[in-house]
Amino acid sequence: MGDGRINEQILNWIKINSKDDKIIEDFLKDLIYEEAEHTGQWRWKDNYRKKIKKCSDEWEN
Amino acid sequence: MRIKKIILSNYRQFKDIEITFTKKCKSDLHIIIGKNGTGKTNILNALNWCLYYDEPHLSRNSQQLPLINLQSVDEAEDGENKYVKVEVWVESTENRYFIFTRKAFYIIYKNGKNEKHPKKQHTEFEVKYTNEKGNTNIIQNEEADFFVERFVPKAIREFFFFDGERLDNYFKEATAERIRHTITLISQVDLLENKIERRLSDILKEFRKEAGKENPKINDTRINLEENENSFASTEKQIKECKDQIDIAKKRIKGYEEKLREIPDIESLEKELNSLKISKKHEKETLYNKIEEKQDLLFEYGKNIILWPAIKNSIKIIEAKRKNKEIPPVIDKKLIEGILKNEVCICGRRLDDNSKKRVADLLDEIKLSSGIVIQLVNMENPLYLIKEGIKEFRKKNYNLTRDINNYNKILEGIEEKMNQIDGKIINFNSKKIKEWYEDSKKFGKIRDDNQKNLGILEERKNEFSKNIDTLNEQLKKEIQKEKKIIKIKKQIDFCIKSLYIVEKTKEIIREKTRERIESETNKIFFKLIWKKRTFKNIDINQDYNINLIHSMGYECLGTIGAAERELLALSFTLALHTISGFDSPILVDTPVARVADEHRENLGKIFSKVSKNKQIILLFTSAEYSKEISKLLDTENSSRFNFKLSENEKETRLEMI
Numbered sequence: 053m054g055d056g057r058i059n060e061q062i063l064n065w066i067k068i069n070s071k072d073d074k075i076i077e078d079f080l081k082d083l084i085y086e087e088a089e090h091t092g093q094w095r096w097k098d099n100y101r102k103k104i105k106k107c108s109d110e111w112e113n
Numbered sequence: 114m115r116i117k118k119i120i121l122s123n124y125r126q127f128k129d130i131e132i133t134f135t136k137k138c139k140s141d142l143h144i145i146i147g148k149n150g151t152g153k154t155n156i157l158n159a160l161n162w163c164l165y166y167d168e169p170h171l172s173r174n175s176q177q178l179p180l181i182n183l184q185s186v187d188e189a190e191d192g193e194n195k196y197v198k199v200e201v202w203v204e205s206t207e208n209r210y211f212i213f214t215r216k217a218f219y220i221i222y223k224n225g226k227n228e229k230h231p232k233k234q235h236t237e238f239e240v241k242y243t244n245e246k247g248n249t250n251i252i253q254n255e256e257a258d259f260f261v262e263r264f265v266p267k268a269i270r271e272f273f274f275f276d277g278e279r280l281d282n283y284f285k286e287a288t289a290e291r292i293r294h295t296i297t298l299i300s301q302v303d304l305l306e307n308k309i310e311r312r313l314s315d316i317l318k319e320f321r322k323e324a325g326k327e328n329p330k331i332n333d334t335r336i337n338l339e340e341n342e343n344s345f346a347s348t349e350k351q352i353k354e355c356k357d358q359i360d361i362a363k364k365r366i367k368g369y370e371e372k373l374r375e376i377p378d379i380e381s382l383e384k385e386l387n388s389l390k391i392s393k394k395h396e397k398e399t400l401y402n403k404i405e406e407k408q409d410l411l412f413e414y415g416k417n418i419i420l421w422p423a424i425k426n427s428i429k430i431i432e433a434k435r436k437n438k439e440i441p442p443v444i445d446k447k448l449i450e451g452i453l454k455n456e457v458c459i460c461g462r463r464l465d466d467n468s469k470k471r472v473a474d475l476l477d478e479i480k481l482s483s484g485i486v487i488q489l490v491n492m493e494n495p496l497y498l499i500k501e502g503i504k505e506f507r508k509k510n511y512n513l514t515r516d517i518n519n520y521n522k523i524l525e526g527i528e529e530k531m532n533q534i535d536g537k538i539i540n541f542n543s544k545k546i547k548e549w550y551e552d553s554k555k556f557g558k559i560r561d562d563n564q565k566n567l568g569i570l571e572e573r574k575n576e577f578s579k580n581i582d583t584l585n586e587q588l589k590k591e592i593q594k595e596k597k598i599i600k601i602k603k604q605i606d607f608c609i610k611s612l613y614i615v616e617k618t619k620e621i622i623r624e625k626t627r628e629r630i631e632s633e634t635n636k637i638f639f640k641l642i643w644k645k646r647t648f649k650n651i652d653i654n655q656d657y658n659i660n661l662i663h664s665m666g667y668e669c670l671g672t673i674g675a676a677e678r679e680l681l682a683l684s685f686t687l688a689l690h691t692i693s694g695f696d697s698p699i700l701v702d703t704p705v706a707r708v709a710d711e712h713r714e715n716l717g718k719i720f721s722k723v724s725k726n727k728q729i730i731l732l733f734t735s736a737e738y739s740k741e742i743s744k745l746l747d748t749e750n751s752s753r754f755n756f757k758l759s760e761n762e763k764e765t766r767l768e769m770i
Contacts, residue, residue: 059301061625065618076611080309087308088301093255100316108600108607 058088079107114264114697115141115728117210120200123182124159125175126152126758126765134730137751141698142724144746145732147756150174152765153732157274157702163199163215164261166238170276170702181219181231184763189221189229203264206696211260212241265697268298272686275701289360289657293623296657299693300626305619310612317608324592324601331591338584345577348570355567360658362560369553371671377537379546386534393527400520407513414506417499424503428496431489440486449476585609626692627653633688634681641680641722643715651681659685676712679704680719687723698728705737713737717745724749 063081070077082103090096116134121127134143147153155175158168162180179186181197189195196218203211218234240257243249252260265273272295297303318339325332417424434440448459453472456464464472592602631653638651648669649662661681663669673681683699690696704720705713720729733742747753753770 058304059622061622062301062305062618065621066614069614069617069621073610076607076614079607080611080614083309084304087304096312097316100312104316104604104607108604111603111607 058084073111075107075111079103114206115204116698116700116730117202117204118200119156119159119202120198121159122198123185123195124162124197124199125155125178125180125182126763127155127159128182128184128764130765130767132156132754132767134728134752136728138749140721140724140749140751141728142721142746142750143728143730144738144750144753145730145756146735146738146754146770147732147765148735148758150762151756151758153734153756154276154702156732157276157700159199160201160274160700161270163201163213164265165267165270166215166236179231180217180233182764184759184761186221186229186231187763191221191223191229193221195219195221195231209243209245210241211264213257213261213264214239214241266298269295269689269693272682272689273697273699275682275686275699276703290357292653292659293657295689296623296626296630299689300622302619302623302626305615305622310615310619313608313612313615317605317612320601320605320608321588324595324598324605327598328591328595331588331595334584334588334591338581338588341577341580341584345574345581348574348577352567352570352574355563355570356656358563359560359567360656362556362563364658365556366553366560367668368671369549369556371669372549373546373553374672376546379538379543382534382538383543386531386538389527389531389534393524393531396520396523396527400517400524403513403516403520407510407517410506410509410513414502417503418506421503424496424499427492428500431493431496434486434489440489444475446476627655627657629692630685630688633691634684637687638681638684641684641719642677643712644677651684674709674712675707676705676709676716679708679716683719683723687727690727696727698730699723700730700732702732703734703737704731705742706734710739710741713739714741714745717742721746721749 062084066080066084067077070080083100086099087096115136118131118133120132121130123129132145134141145153145156154170154172155168157170158175161170162168168175181195185195196216198214198216201213203213205211215236215238217236219231220234222230222232224230237253238257239251239253240260241249241251242260261267297306321331321335321338325335411418431440449472452458452464453469453476456469458464458468592598592605595602631651634653635651639645639648642648647664649664649666652660652662654660659670660668661670661673661677670678670681686699701720705716708716720731723729731746755768755770757766757768758764759766
């Protein structure tokens, strides 16, 4: 049983592919953990939007 | 992870049964033996029913019966509440327990004929587990499903809970899409693909829509972009369907090729058989002619052959007479007899006593009469001619007999060849083979048509992709120009970049997982296979097609035996377990059902070996659990059970052996 653990490879490759964009890296990792915890129905849209708004504010394009 | 116990209450044949799988020796191997109809396969169904709320291995018989045990229905009062319960106790390596319980509630009613009928009410599902601190938690229904997914995900359960009878078609039926799906699941790429990517895309669309509200130009471009994106997605779907069709057609063609490779060239064998039939007819005709010739010869020489001993004797006599100079005659016997009778010589002089005696002696010397001698002389030449004829007969008879024997041998040879060809052909129904050729051609056409279509679709997809790039660029510029929506613009860019990273990560992970599963499957298969030199490697290609490569270099998945296919399935499963981290047990119903006798032992050894590191539960029929298997596994198992059906056949009881 995975005990809710995430495939480490996913986290590693998110890091590599994000290059030095720490905000996007953390944002995606956060979503991964969140999705792994929620298997049934949940209010993902609000959650996603909030995170995007917050992260994009801090984000330097 | 291992199954500690399964508790069944009123589930089908099982009124009240608890099967505890305690590991008592090095092998975590557990065996359940039962005759057909005792409900062995329903253990597999019970496990599926408890965890996934379905019974994929239900027999036709069981399908017609209610889930609830018939004995318990019989015993119930009218209106009494009863429930079916299946509990699966799972034990983790850290000695933590997860107890999965599914209950289905029933009310038993009596009808007018006094027959009892169960009416299903509702179902409950829960998981009870101990957390790291040792506290017990109970989670119900949808949330409990989450724990099932962490034990054995529903989508890949068939790689954990097998039905041996279906294993024969395991990889034959497994399309590339199924393996791709499995890889997506075990690598958790589905989390990126079906959750994060999809949701980010939806939100991106919403942001663009919001931006469009500020400027109609942006909105027009957005609508155009979305239309292109939808067309792109639908084309991709069509491409996938097209590829699936090609994949299926290729697999079917390969299957036919493998089947046809195994059979002899029936067409040329049939040609050979026909030419042998013609030769046989011809040789037979010649043989009959020779026999007839011999019969004529015998008829011609028959009398002489029958008389041959007398003829031979006559010749002998004549030859002897000649030797004795009795032939030809020198003195006429009758003349001498006359002289002796008249006592007068041919010169007229009377014979004195002395002369008489001399003439009498001469008469004694002449034994044959000259008539007989003449007859003998007359016979001599015809007899010699007959002798010559007999010589000729012998020669002709010898030659004819030799020819007849030769033709008989030739015919025997033809007959043997014909039998050999018949033997080769008899196992193959030539009508069926022709059908295979035709079907193979049909699938060839399907493949070619889809390949053409694929080309067109790929081109269309590229066009949509270019349009999307252009429109994205255009939209970006338009949004850039709009000062009021700086924030939304940033959010859109953020989503786009996040989606790009997710997409890239997804592909890398999927590919790496494919490579790892391929390598691990190879490692396990070649460690376990008893034929070390027959196979070269297992290949899971870029399109997720699994193939076993023969040492001669050709793909041989379609032609391997059931035992090898089962081992391949087992190796693939064990590889999935390793890569996915789902260290769950393996349960196999009728594990050697399709396996030839000589390989059952090999497979038994493999199960025993694997059970040193993983829990294995095997459900055997009594016939399957042969002497050889019993000799091998009796000492290797941790527990062994026997299922016995009650006399009224409504309940199965468990006996520990």
